[in-house]
Amino acid sequence: MADLRIEKLAQVLVDYSLQIREGDLFRIRGEITAEPLIREVYRLAVRRGAFPFVDISQPTLGEIFAKEAPEASLDWVSPIDRFKVEQMTADLVIIADANTQQYAGVDPARLARVQKARRPISQRWMERSSGEDPEIRWCATLLPTNALAQDARMSLADYERFVYHAMLLDTPDPVQEWRSVSERQKRWAERLGQHDEIRVVAEDTDIRFRTKDRHWVSADGLRNFPDGEVFTGPLEESVNGHIRYTFPTVFGGREAEDVRLWFENGVVVRWEAQRGREMLSELLDMDDGARRLGEFAIGTNYSVPTFTKNILFDEKIGGTCHLALGSSIPETGGVNESALHWDMVCDLRDGGSITADGETIHENGQWKI
Secondary structure (H helix, E strand, O other): OOHHHHHHHHHHHHHHHHOOOOOOEEEEEEEEHHHHHHHHHHHHHHOOOOOOEEEEEEEHHHHHHHHOOOHHHHOOHHHHHHHHHHHHEEEEEEEEOOOOOOOOOOOHHHHHHHEEEEHHHHHHHHHOOOOOOOEEEEEEEEEOHHHHHHHHOOOOHHHHHHHHHHHOOOOOOHHHHHHHHHHHHHHHHHHHOOOEEEEEEEEEEEEEEEEEOOOEEEEEEOOEOOOOOEEOOOOOOOOEEEOOOOEEEEEEOOEOOOOOEEEOOEEEEEOOOOEEEHHHHHHOOOOOHHHOOOEEEOEEEEEOOOOOOOOOHHOOOOEEEEEEEEOOOOOOOOOOOHHHHHHHOEEOOOOOEEEEEEEEEEEEEEOOO
């Protein structure tokens, strides 16, 4: 018998987040550990008249490739993957890691090279999945596993409760709850769109940038689930100041902790990390765009109260912000290009503030508008 919470999650994903319809060519991707949710999503998609296909990933094979492939092979990209990105009309990613440290033993320079080789595919995917009427409707979600629960330092049962609460699945009508979230965030995004200079101040942080003529986007459960943020793309050369990221950040199974960045005219000119500085340096050198900000966002999901080492939740924590290095999100109007997009989170709940053209809009983790 299926877990009723998984059935409920599948229904919200199919009918609210992705709005699966007749004729959709719908990719569902995840590890074999995601099979319970894959099965329920597939079942509903078929009933809606869509044509789902499943990409099951095996991380151990990716590790073998990144470790053992000849140098020249690291630049290879599958023509099948190129074909898929041109054909699909809906795309669901299910995070269900069996081992969150799968790539911890891989040289970060080789991982960066594999990532860089896939840049044309990721760029094309972003082109087709952006805009008011995207060609690809997409969503990323998570199914609790023991590995993810261990990272969060929770039992599996406690982690499941945490995840499904963050998704608002414990409410009588989750779809209506997310529609209410959407209306609230839309007002914040519209208000922010009337401003230009944004300044963030917190412990060891004082950074400012401009957003004139950039679009603020409300993330309300359509593309990430759970969701809860408003975001934009800073003007690429306008970023000045310094930031200290509060929480550790994970990339390719490797952790960086106590990351500090200094910006001058949009470019990272100095960086420090208590742990993971070598990885940080490798990623900053990935390409010309890796040292610029591609995104600024404010977390709005107050049903996510704690850090769990999973960016799907951590970047949504109500009362935080995240400033992402690397590629811009096209619908914001940002133009930075990079194979990297790395979200790192700064906590504002204890003395932090955000001002817009000098007006305090966010203080101690709470909205003032």
